[in-house]
Amino acid sequence: MNGRAAGPLFGRGRRQAPRRRCGKRRFATPAGGAPALLPRTPDLGRWRRAAAVQPDRLRIHLHGALELGGGAGRKGAAPSAPISWARGARRHRSGVLSVQKSAVAFVLALLVSLFWTTLPASAQHGGEAAAEAIAEGDAENGEAAAVATAPAGDDAAEHADDEAAAVALEGAGHGHGQSGAHHGTLHLDGADLGLFWVIPFVGILMSIALGPLVAPHFWHAHFGKVALGWALAFLVPFALIFGFDLAAYETLHTALLEYIPFLILLGSLFTVAGGVRVTGSLQGSPVVNTAILAIGTVIASWMGTTGAAMLLIRPLLRANAHRRYRVHSVIFFIFLVANVGGSLTPLGDPPLFLGFLKGVPFFWPTEHMLLPMVVVAIPLLIVFFAMDAYLFGKEGRPPAPSDAGEGKLGLEGKVNILLLGGIVAGVLMSGMWNPDVTFTVYHVPVELQNLARDLLLIAIAVLSMILTNNESRRLNGFSWFPIVEVGKLFAAIFVTIIPAIAILRAGTEGALEPIVSLVNQNGEPVQAAYYWLTGLLSSFLDNAPTYLVFFNTAGGDPELLTGPLQNTLLAISAGAVFMGANTYIGNAPNFMVRAIAQESGVRMPSFFGYMGWSMLFLMPMFVLVTLVFFI
Structure with a gap:
């Protein structure tokens, strides 16, 4: 043989x-x-x-x-x-190990769920109280009913909470103060929750932070399963203690009013912006890179931070493909384009859009947030230019990429610019048009204008795929992995954040009462405390619901907050928008930019590594804003 x-x-x-x-x-x-x-x-x-x-x-x-x-x-x-025999054996063993790791993740999630079922009697009492309140319904809690209205989301609706959150916060403590039903609508009262309910949320954050460091191959292959495990670690014990009805309501409420609109908006902006390709001799010199960041900072307020980030990140990466040092460019891009730049209009960032829905005038942020934005953006641009110039010289002024001389600067896929305008118009429409038509899905109200917005955004994304040349997308480095990664991880974040936001809504009656009470002393708002608490919580929680919580903590009256208390509203707005740049999860575009950069070969820092950059460069700017505007 x-x-x-x-x-x-x-x-x-x-x-x-x-x-x-x-x-x-x-x-x-x-x-x-x-x-x-x-x-x-x-x-x-x-x-x-x-x-x-x-x-x-x-x-x-x-x-x-x-x-x-x-x-x-x-x-x-x-x-x-x-x-070869060896290759076949290796693949066989790899498949077995993948199954084993998935089984281990499932078992760990199950053990956490079983741990929750043995909670102290006080937690069980909270569940019984919730069941009793649900059974009593309107009889005892009619006056404290929270009338839910669906949020209008956009770039601004990323993570956007609905106005029921505001009513729930104002009405916390009415009736018996337990989770229950109001006018047939289920409601979770954060006063019934202990801090142990936040463990799954902390778990998914730590997984995102440590997974790529400790087990990079496992994380890359199974991050979706890990996210699902943490989501189940919250949902299973929550359903066992507070009942299936409340668990289903909270999950559907988050999915229909927050997560799905968020993902549709993000996906449409990702698809449309990914069809625009900058052609010609774009070279990644310090002047060109600083110009890209400055342009992105300006346009982010008018087309949303997600739209601006998706439009410009690929040209920035392609222009610097020949450079040795590229990480700093992406990090400052996240600082400026994906966060600080969205300060001037409700279209720029989700918290400002929520303020617009609550009655804050459209151009109020333009008038009042301009100076704080300049105080942060200009020094960051100067620091970036100096750093990039130093690194550019250290590289020995590397030669331009081979395609740099292909011709003058130009744009491919110009039709997508019009489609981006359609996305902005659709988002604005959902905030200004109210036909008073509502569809109810298991007690969750879905308003017609929001449904119309989501369908319009899906149609625009489909049109972009049809009208854009596939070769142009290929040359642009377009792939679906970034949006898939964001979709899976943020699904778990949106679910596990439910108890954290509920505790914050409970105000001084919740487990975070020491933190909430810091923002008011002797009946007067402490603006610096509003700024830092809103900002730090927005770094790890949802910046839009966090904005809404502190908006209502400050009184919730738009006339008062845009009048005598306008500095308090400025502190809340600046904290929510600026400090979303502190972490990868502070604002959705952060994570997408990171994923796109990694696909392009840029070795981005870990979760904590990125926080090191933000502490070094952003914290001095935030302290300066505090000294200039809030002391």
């Missing part, structure tokens, strides 16, 4: 290669070659016949596209080497 030339694995009129068993799978040893993995199928004759017709190559899709190469095949064709 060893003396024969390698032939096809199965040949007509030839002696079939002997088989041997390895575990539970059958392996065949072709003449002169190593054993090759065969498909585990009862109909091997079909594969033999196929191999006889095309003996040069037989592809078998079995748990991940294993390729069995045969011998010489057709006359004159180059021989194809069979898959």
Whole structure:
């Protein structure tokens, strides 16, 4: 056998290669070659016949596209080497390990869930109180009913909470103060929750922070399963203690009013902006890079931080593809374009859009946030230019990329600019048009204008895919992985954040009472405390609901907050918008920019590594804002 030339694995009129068993799978040893993995199928004759017709190559899709190469095949064709025993064994072991790791993650989530079922009696009492309140319904809590209205989301609706949150905060403590039903609508009272309910939220944050560091290969392959595990670690015990009805309501409320609109908006901006390609001789010099960041900072307020980030991140990465040091460019891009730049209009960032829905005039942020934005943005641009110039010189002024001389600067996919305008118009429409038509899905009100907005955004994304040349997207480095990663991880974040936001809404009656009470002393608002508490919580929680919580803590009256207490509203707005840049999860575009940069070969810092950058460069700016505007 060893003396024969390698032939096809199965040949007509030839002696079939002997088989041997390895575990539970059958392996065949072709003449002169190593054993090759065969498909585990009862109909091997079909594969033999196929191999006889095309003996040069037989592809078998079995748990991940294993390729069995045969011998010489057709006359004159180059021989194809069979898959090695070692490669087949490695892939088999890899598949087994993947299943084992998934099983371990599921078991850990199950153990956490079982731990929650043994909570102290006080927690069980909270569940009983919730059940009693649900049973009593309108009889006892009619006056304290929270009339839910769906939020209008946009770039601004990323994470946007609905106005029921404001009513719930104002009415916390009415009636019995327990989770229950108001006018047939279920409601979770944060006063019933202890801090242990925040553990799954902390868990998903720590997984995002440590997973890529401790187990990068496992995290990359299974981050979706890990996110699902943490979501179940909250939902399962919550349903067991507070009841399935309340758990289903809170999940649907988050999904229909916050997560799905958020993902639709993000996906549409990602798709449309990904169809715009900057062509020509764009070189990543310090002047060009600083100009890109400055332009993005300006336009982010008018097309949303997500739209501006998705439009400019790829040109920035392509212009710097020949550079050795690129991480700083992406990090300052996140600081300026994905966060600080969205300060001037309700279209720029979700918290400001919520303020617009609550009655804050459209151009109030333009008038009052301009100076704080300048105080932060100008020094950051100067620092970036100095750093980039130093690193550019340290690299020895690297040569421009090979495509730099292809012609003058230009744009491909210009139709997507019009489609971006359509997205902005659709978002603005959802905030200004109110036909008073509401659809109810398991007690969750979905307003017509929000449904129309989401359908319009989906249609715009589809149009972008149809009208944009596929080759242009390919050259732009477009792929769906960033939006898939954001979708999976933020699904868990949106679910596990439910108890954290509920505790904050409870105000001084919740477990975070010491923190909430810091913002008011002797009946007067402490503006610096509003600024830092709103900002720090926005760094790790949802910046839009956090804005809404402190908006209502300050009184919730737009006339008062845009009049005598305008500095308090300024502190809340600046904290929510600026400090979303402190972490990858502070604002949705942060994570998307990171994912796109990593796909382009930029070795982005870890969760804590990025926080090191933000502490070093952003904190001095935030302290300066405090001294200038809030002391």
